[in-house]
Amino acid sequence: MNAEPLDYNSPMLRSDRPASALSVLIQAWLLAVVLALPALAPRAAAQMRIEVSGVGATQYPIAVAGFVTSGRLPVDVADVIRADLTRSGAFRLIDPLATLGDSGAPNFIDLRAKGADAVVGGSIARLADGRYDVRFRLSDVVRQSSLGGESFVAAEGDLRFAAHRIADWIYEKLTGQPGIFSTRIAFVSKNGPRYRLNIADWDGENIQTPLASPEPIISPSWSPDGSRLAYVSFESKKPVVYVHTLATGQRQAVANFKGSNSAPAWSPDGRSLAVALTRDGLSQIYLISASGGGQPRRLTQSSGIDTEPAFAPDGKTMYFTSDRGGSPQIYRLNIDSGDVARVTFGSTYNVSPRVSPDGRQLAFISRRDGRFVVAMKEINGGAEQVMSDGGREESPSFAPNGRWIMYATQVGGRDSLMAISTDGRVKQRLTSSSGDIREPTWGPLAK
Amino acid sequence: MNLKQLIVASGITLLLAGCGSSVKLDETSAPIDNRSGTAAAGGAAGAGAGGATAGTGSARQVTPVTIDPNAALNDPSSPLSKRSIYFDFDSFVIKDEYRGTVEAHAKFLTTNKTRKVVVQGNTDDRGSREYNLALGQKRAEAVRRSLAALGVTEQQVEAVSFGEEKPRATGSDEASWAENRRADLVYQ
Numbered sequence: 238m239n240a241e242p243l244d245y246n247s248p249m250l251r252s253d254r255p256a257s258a259l260s261v262l263i264q265a266w267l268l269a270v271v272l273a274l275p276a277l278a279p280r281a282a283a284q285m286r287i288e289v290s291g292v293g294a295t296q297y298p299i300a301v302a303g304f305v306t307s308g309r310l311p312v313d314v315a316d317v318i319r320a321d322l323t324r325s326g327a328f329r330l331i332d333p334l335a336t337l338g339d340s341g342a343p344n345f346i347d348l349r350a351k352g353a354d355a356v357v358g359g360s361i362a363r364l365a366d367g368r369y370d371v372r373f374r375l376s377d378v379v380r381q382s383s384l385g386g387e388s389f390v391a392a393e394g395d396l397r398f399a400a401h402r403i404a405d406w407i408y409e410k411l412t413g414q415p416g417i418f419s420t421r422i423a424f425v426s427k428n429g430p431r432y433r434l435n436i437a438d439w440d441g442e443n444i445q446t447p448l449a450s451p452e453p454i455i456s457p458s459w460s461p462d463g464s465r466l467a468y469v470s471f472e473s474k475k476p477v478v479y480v481h482t483l484a485t486g487q488r489q490a491v492a493n494f495k496g497s498n499s500a501p502a503w504s505p506d507g508r509s510l511a512v513a514l515t516r517d518g519l520s521q522i523y524l525i526s527a528s529g530g531g532q533p534r535r536l537t538q539s540s541g542i543d544t545e546p547a548f549a550p551d552g553k554t555m556y557f558t559s560d561r562g563g564s565p566q567i568y569r570l571n572i573d574s575g576d577v578a579r580v581t582f583g584s585t586y587n588v589s590p591r592v593s594p595d596g597r598q599l600a601f602i603s604r605r606d607g608r609f610v611v612a613m614k615e616i617n618g619g620a621e622q623v624m625s626d627g628g629r630e631e632s633p634s635f636a637p638n639g640r641w642i643m644y645a646t647q648v649g650g651r652d653s654l655m656a657i658s659t660d661g662r663v664k665q666r667l668t669s670s671s672g673d674i675r676e677p678t679w680g681p682l683a684k
Numbered sequence: 685m686n687l688k689q690l691i692v693a694s695g696i697t698l699l700l701a702g703c704g705s706s707v708k709l710d711e712t713s714a715p716i717d718n719r720s721g722t723a724a725a726g727g728a729a730g731a732g733a734g735g736a737t738a739g740t741g742s743a744r745q746v747t748p749v750t751i752d753p754n755a756a757l758n759d760p761s762s763p764l765s766k767r768s769i770y771f772d773f774d775s776f777v778i779k780d781e782y783r784g785t786v787e788a789h790a791k792f793l794t795t796n797k798t799r800k801v802v803v804q805g806n807t808d809d810r811g812s813r814e815y816n817l818a819l820g821q822k823r824a825e826a827v828r829r830s831l832a833a834l835g836v837t838e839q840q841v842e843a844v845s846f847g848e849e850k851p852r853a854t855g856s857d858e859a860s861w862a863e864n865r866r867a868d869l870v871y872q
Binding site for chain 2 (some may be wrong): 322400417440453455456471476477495496497499500513515518519520542544558565586588602604612631632676
């Protein structure tokens with residue numbers, strides 16, 4: 238279990254709950270339905286919370302009935318599904334008023350009268366070995382027909398993950414896009430002189446801390462398969478790039494050359510890392526093996542700064558920040574030919590490029606009127622579009638389905654995380670009572 | 685003063701002490717001298733100085749001297765005690781007021797070839813952490829190049845960056861930002 242539980246809730250609902258009790262509160266905007274999850278376990282004082290604002294352009298009305306269960310469960314699976322679907326901004330929750338199993342026929346007429354287009358029901362039964370048999374079914378209320386369902390066995394500790402997987406399944410069935418509810422995020426927290434590299438579920442639950450250090454940690458980056466994190470640690474009084482295998486805790490310094498080593502970015506095949514090294518003077522971008530060893534291969538050649546590499550999904554194109562033209566701008570490199578072209582123009586400070594999973598959009602940080610904001614642009618032409626309004630934004634990161642950008646900002650003098658839907662309509666803010674949180678990076682889709 | 689001179693001075697003092705008479709020393713009346721390395725070295729430099737010390741009746745006195753390789757660095761009156769170089773906003777040019785500091789450290793490093801120094805570049809906290817890391821490196825690199833131009837070998841200097849990660853001043857005002865636009869010389 239975690240040391241720093243997260244607490245997500247909405248601005249209107251957060252108020253006088255005792256700080257030690259964790260609950261998840263969600264505001265369903267139109268119906269103002271409040272769904273509270275019970276506390277899971279004894280909690281430490283530190284908390285995180287999320288605030289959601291805005292709604293999607295179109296909201297699919299869905300009823301998620303309480304699951305039929307045998308006895309009390311440690312996780313209310315239906316509530317986790319509701320929370321996921323609500324926070325996506327793409328759904329409007331309809332109160333189902335009753336539990337609904339996975340096999341019984343829903344009361345389509347009542348649900349239709351309430352305005353639901355779809356309904357989810359399910360059951361969770363404890364097996365002899367202590368695990369649970371989880372079943373669910375999604376039905377089309379308008380056509381009064383089943384849209385399918387699944388059944389699987391989950392250990393007790395995996396019930397929350399199971400709920401996220403069900404939400405992913407529903408989301409994909411109804412929107413055609415992969416859901417990101419079972420993905421994880423990594424971020425860095427700073428509390429006094431302690432730095433922690435943290436991993437949490439997308440909903441902020443299950444915080445784990447693969448690394449704690451008295452020295453700064455920056456630039457975490459997920460391997461494409463989600464099993465490793467690359468990051469920069471200052472534990473040896475200089476920036477060194479490590480690759481950290483999460484399951485074993487094994488760490489390897491993969492770039493520890495003279496000077497500074499930073500800005501790791503995984504190649505799409507997970508075999509290489511692009512990094513910024515200063516072994517030959519100022520920061521330049523090199524390719525190294527993700528398993529360490531071998532000589533770095535220099536990818537950029539400039540007399541200024543080249544840093545913040547980011548691979549496009551094709552693995553052959555790389556975006557990076559360079560001040561070769563006098564001000565920091567984003568450039569595109571064809572790795573095979575070495576051709577470089579400038580990509581950003583709308584400001585004298587454009588940095589931190591990230592490529593969307595489909596390779597069509599670029600997100601970056603732009604300074605506009607002295608404020609640092611998240612901007613986006615279509616890679617093949619298109620205007621630069623400002624997405625955020627905080628003014629202290631850093632470190633954008635795409636969700637693996639491309640529908641969200643998470644980034645770091647400051648709220649009330651404290652480092653916080655924010656996620657904004659790429660259509661600009663829905664925002665989520667994640668703050669921690671335990672100190673500053675920063676450097677978010679969204680993990681890959683769960684396998 | 686150097687280590688060799690110190691050893692010679694100590695050796696002479698010990699030698700004289702060993703050859704000295706068995707007269708019991710009145711410790712309270714012994715002259716209090718040679719407390720500092722400078723005085724001991726001075727004694728060695730003048731051929732007769734050691735004998736003069738013995739002649740004062742303090743032949744059996746031993747004043748311990750510890751070599752402090754950082755004595756010169758830590759002497760507040762020495763230019764070497766200044767180890768921070770400040771930069772203007774968005775600038776990597778070493779200003780004239782810090783030329784003396786850089787030259788003093790270059791001289792120290794060229795005369796003490798075994799000493800190593802890390803130049804740590806820093807920036808204020810506005811903008812991208814990674815880009816700031818590269819900017820801090822640019823400041824550290826400017827200092828490293830100046831030292832190299834003054835004869836300091838590549839093996840003696842490493843330029844690294846902390847970017848915005850280790851601010852000396854934590855405020856969000858011009859004074860704090862200026863304090864953090866800095867390169868520090870840190871001897872190993």
